[in-house]
Every structure is written in structure tokens, then in C-alpha cells.
Amino acid sequence: MLTLSGVSASYGAVRALHDVGFTAPEGKVTAVLGANGAGKTTLLRTISGLVRADSGSVRFGDRELTRTSTERLPGLGLAHVPEGRGVITELTVEENLRLGGLGRDNRVRPERLDRVFSLFPMLEERRGATAHVLSGGERQMLVIGRALMASPALLLLDEPSLGLAPRVVAQIFDLLGGLVADDGLTVVLVEQNARSALSIAHRAVVLSLGRVVVDEPADVLARDDQLRHAYLGF
Amino acid sequence: MQQFVNTLLGGITLGMVYAAFALALVLIWRSTRVVNFAQAPMAMVTTFIALELIEHGQSYWLAFVVALVSGAVLGAVVERVVVRPVEGGPELNAVILTLGLFIVLHAAAEVVFGNRYRSFPAAFGIRGMKVGDTTIALTGFGIFTILAVLAVMALLVLLFRFTDLGLKMRAAAFNQEVARLLGVRVGRLLTLGWALAAVVGSLSGLLIAGGSLVSPSYMDTVVVYGFVAAVLGGLDSPVGAVVGGLSLGIALSFVSGYVGSQLVALAALAILMAVLFLRPDGLFAPARERRV
Numbered sequence: 001m002l003t004l005s006g007v008s009a010s011y012g013a014v015r016a017l018h019d020v021g022f023t024a025p026e027g028k029v030t031a032v033l034g035a036n037g038a039g040k041t042t043l044l045r046t047i048s049g050l051v052r053a054d055s056g057s058v059r060f061g062d063r064e065l066t067r068t069s070t071e072r073l074p075g076l077g078l079a080h081v082p083e084g085r086g087v088i089t090e091l092t093v094e095e096n097l098r099l100g101g102l103g104r105d106n107r108v109r110p111e112r113l114d115r116v117f118s119l120f121p122m123l124e125e126r127r128g129a130t131a132h133v134l135s136g137g138e139r140q141m142l143v144i145g146r147a148l149m150a151s152p153a154l155l156l157l158d159e160p161s162l163g164l165a166p167r168v169v170a171q172i173f174d175l176l177g178g179l180v181a182d183d184g185l186t187v188v189l190v191e192q193n194a195r196s197a198l199s200i201a202h203r204a205v206v207l208s209l210g211r212v213v214v215d216e217p218a219d220v221l222a223r224d225d226q227l228r229h230a231y232l233g234f
Numbered sequence: 235m236q237q238f239v240n241t242l243l244g245g246i247t248l249g250m251v252y253a254a255f256a257l258a259l260v261l262i263w264r265s266t267r268v269v270n271f272a273q274a275p276m277a278m279v280t281t282f283i284a285l286e287l288i289e290h291g292q293s294y295w296l297a298f299v300v301a302l303v304s305g306a307v308l309g310a311v312v313e314r315v316v317v318r319p320v321e322g323g324p325e326l327n328a329v330i331l332t333l334g335l336f337i338v339l340h341a342a343a344e345v346v347f348g349n350r351y352r353s354f355p356a357a358f359g360i361r362g363m364k365v366g367d368t369t370i371a372l373t374g375f376g377i378f379t380i381l382a383v384l385a386v387m388a389l390l391v392l393l394f395r396f397t398d399l400g401l402k403m404r405a406a407a408f409n410q411e412v413a414r415l416l417g418v419r420v421g422r423l424l425t426l427g428w429a430l431a432a433v434v435g436s437l438s439g440l441l442i443a444g445g446s447l448v449s450p451s452y453m454d455t456v457v458v459y460g461f462v463a464a465v466l467g468g469l470d471s472p473v474g475a476v477v478g479g480l481s482l483g484i485a486l487s488f489v490s491g492y493v494g495s496q497l498v499a500l501a502a503l504a505i506l507m508a509v510l511f512l513r514p515d516g517l518f519a520p521a522r523e524r525r526v
Binding site: 048050070071072073074075079080082086088089090091095098099100102103146150 | 398401402404405408409411412413414415416417418419420
């Protein structure tokens with residue numbers, strides 16, 4: 001379980017998050033929604049320590065993450081797939097995947113690789129190809145596969161649908177839903193595509209100008225026309 | 235025929251010297267994405283450390299090892315003290331700093347070691363070997379140079395292609411933020427990249443110096459040809475650096491032997507322009523990125 005309380009963060013003099021608090025329940029998808037500039041990406045970057053919190057607490061299990069370096073997070077079971085996908089295009093598909101499993105014991109890595117290839121057969125077909133030849137959808141699958149190499153308990157996923165065709169988005173969201181249902185993965189999903197995110201989310205947090213304005217079960221938000229119109233625009 | 239063979243052998247040995255220096259440039263480029271113009275004076279300093287030891291009665295091999303260790307320390311210190319403060323800024327900042335370091339190390343070496351020419355010994359013979367009644371332009375030290383460069387190339391290929399450490403170094407060089415999110419301790423690996431590159435640079439300095447005269451500027455011409463060799467190979471490939479160095483050495487040896495030694499620099503420039511015209515990213519560069 002991930003619990004944030006009173007988290008504030010800034011870029012220089014500009015405060016991007018104000019007193020943010022919510023809980024992402026274990027084995028569920030928590031969608032973080034909101035308009036451009038609402039602070040969604042900053043929120044994920046603060047959780048993973050890429051942006052230092054000015055105040056507040058980010059607890060993952062019994063660990064306080066605001067005092068933990070970013071490099072230690074994979075070892076604690078936390079994987080962050082950043083916005084813009086984060087594929088290292090100069091490396092091959094297999095090298096990108098190997099990077100994801102570096103913190104794991106040598107003996108379990110082939111097992112993890114097989115598991116990722118079973119989820120994304122396309123990655124196995126192109127394992128020796130340099131990642132720069134992959135399409136946007138394939139890159140998204142690669143970074144999710146890379147995150148799964150570490151067998152994370154918590155996956156922070158930033159805008160996975162960005163720039164992808166609806167068919168590919170549906171495929172990725174189906175897969176995420178499966179991972180949560182079958183493996184008990186906890187997901188914090190930052191999305192602009194609120195409709196798609198709500199289709200798989202259990203809980204929804206809406207940010208506006210760096211503040212939490214809605215924190216409800218996803219189906220409640222999906223049914224509440226007033227809230228949807230006010231904050232999500234549909 | 236004998237002149238042809240000797241020109242070829244001379245070119246191979248010379249090419250391996252360029253390749254040694256190019257390997258150091260490739261290593262630092264691969265592990266930090268910085269072109270290190272200070273590579274030559276750093277190698278020169280460690281060569282002089284070795285020379286001081288030898289002149290004070292220590293064995294060649296002890297001096298050799300001390301020079302390589304000094305290279306590692308110097309590389310790590312340069313990364314921590316000079317380059318680290320500008321990391322995260324425009325890449326050009328670090329490159330300009332290495333140019334400044336080039337001048338500083340040159341000047342410091344002249345003060346500490348003097349600027350007269352001094353003889354640097356070779357670990358193996360520097361006379362041409364006899365094949366029957368004929369002496370060929372291949373020396374014992376030349377063979378050592380060839381084998382050392384091939385060994386370094388093989389080790390670098392193994393490091394980058396087959397080890398976790400090499401993969402982490404490349405990840406840290408290509409995308410520091412993603413590397414951190416994947417658990418890679420980026421700062422340590424950048425320091426290690428500089429240290430390893432400086433070791434390879436020191437080796438190249440020792441190989442170039444062996445059996446010849448050295449002064450604080452003895453690496454300056456090698457810098458130019460080493461850069462050309464690295465760029466010919468694509469700057470990102472250890473094999474490319476050796477092929478680039480070897481091709482350049484052989485070509486320039488033939489230009490010197492058959493056309494005129496005064497045209498060597500011009501020929502190097504012509505080869506570089508021709509390769510960059512035909513393959514702008516060098517001979518061993520990967521394909522360009524696809525737009526998505």
C-alpha cells in the first residue's frame with residue numbers, strides 16, 4: 001500500500017503540489033487524473049524521489065520514501081515508468097529488459113524474461129533489435145515489460161496512452177488489468193485519457209493546480225456527471 | 235615487394251597506436267557521452283610518472299602498472315572535481331572544460347617534468363625482426379602493442395556487451411534519469427567510466443612512448459590521428475576504433491612511403507572527409523533513430 005500525506009513539492013519558487021494526500025490500495029489501480037499542469041507527473045516524480053518533497057510523507061509499506069534515494073526503489077519493489085516512455089533507444093530490446101532485472105537474482109532473471117515475453121510476444125520476436133526501430137506502442141510495451149522484470153509490487157505509470165492509437169491503448173490497459181487481477185500488482189496510473197483510465201481503475205484521484213480535489217472509488221467518479229464535467233471535461 | 239610489406243607492417247603498428255588512443259576516446263564517449271580532449275595530456279602525465287620511476291631505478295613493469303593505476307586515479311579525480319560540477323548542464327560545457335584541462339595539464343607537466351626530450355624505454359625489442367636474411371618492419375614492441383590493443387578491444391567488447399556493469403555504464407551514459415529509476419548508481423558509474431578511459435589512455439601513452447623520445451607535447455600529433463580513427467569508427471564502437479585506427483595507420487603509412495611524408499596530414503583529412511561524406515556517423519555507427 002502507498003500512502004501520501006501532506007505532500008508538497010516545488011520547482012524553484014513555483015509550488016507544484018500542495019498538501020497532497022491519498023492512499024493507493026494494494027492490488028488495485030489508482031488513477032491520478034487531471035488537466036495538463038495539474039501536477040500529475042510531479043506527483044509520480046515526488047513519490048520516486050526524482051523531485052524532492054518540501055514536506056509531507058510518502059510511505060510504501062513501512063518504508064518512508066522521502067528519505068530513500070531513487071536508486072533504491074527497484075529493490076523495494078517499486079517501479080516507475082516515466083512520461084515519454086523512457087526507452088533507452090541506443091540499447092537493444094533485450095538489453096532494455098535486462099536493465100529492468102538487474103536488481104534481481106541471476107537465477108530468476110531468465111524466468112522473468114520468459115514471463116515478459118509471454119505477455120509481449122512481439123518483444124521476443126524483436127529481442128535483438130535496437131529499441132530505436134520500435135513503434136510508439138512497442139516502446140510502451142517494452143518499458144512496461146522492463147518494469148515487470150523487477151517483479152514490482154507497485155507500478156507507477158505515467159501517461160502510457162500518450163500518442164498511441166486507441167487499439168494499442170486498449171491492449172495496454174487490458175494487460176494492466178490482467179496484471180492487477182492475476183499478480184496482485186498495485187498500480188498508480190497517471191492519465192490524461194480519463195475515460196480509459198477509469199475503465200480499469202478501482203480508485204480515482206483528481207488533481208487540480210497541484211491539489212487533490214477528488215478522491216473517490218473510480219466507479220463513483222465515472223457515474224458522477226457533475227464531477228466528471230467539472231474536472232475531467234466529459 | 236619488400237618495401238610494400240614493410241610499409242604495410244609499419245602501418246599496422248602505427249594504426250594500433252592510433253587505435254589505442256581511439257579506444258580511450260570511445261570508452262569515455264560510451265560511458266559518459268563526453269569527448270575528452272584532455273585524454274592526451276592525461277596519458278602524457280601518467281607516462282611521465284612511469285618515466286620518473288624508471289629513471290629512479292624501478293622496473294619497467296612496475297612503472298607500467300603504476301602509470302595505469304595513476305591513470306585510473308587521475309580519471310576519477312577529473313570526473314569528480316572538474317566534470318561533475320557541470321554534469322546535467324549542456325554537454326558542450328564538459329567538452330570545453332576538457333579543452334581547458336588540456337592546456338592546464340600541458341603547462342603543469344612542463345613545470346614539473348621539464349620540456350626537454352627524454353628517452354622512454356621499451357619493454358621489448360625495437361629492432362626489426364629477421365625473416366630469413368631479410369629484416370622486416372615489425373619489432374617485438376610492435377607485436378606487444380598490437381596484442382595489447384587487441385586485448386583491450388576484446389575486454390571492452392566483453393564489458394559492454396556481456397556484463398551487467400557494462401550495461402549499467404551504457405544506461406547511465408544514455409539516460410541518467412531512467413538509469414536511476416532502474417536502480418543504477420549513475421554518479422559512481424560516471425566516475426568509473428572516466429577512470430577506465432584514463433587507464434586505456436595511459437596504456438596508449440605508454441605504447442606510443444615505448445622506444446622513443448617523450449616531451450610534454452609528444453602525444454599532440456597522436457591526438458589528431460586518434461580522434462580521426464575514433465570518428466572513422468563511429469565513436470561508439472571499440473571494434474570501430476581499432477578498424478578506424480588500423481585503416482588510418484595503413485593508409486598514412488602508404489602515403490608516407492609511396493607519395494611523400496609531407497602529405498600525411500592532408501591524407502588523414504581527406505580520408506576523414508571521404509568517410510564522413512559517405513557515412514556521416516562513421517563506419518560502425520548504428521542506424522539513425524526512427525521518428526515515432
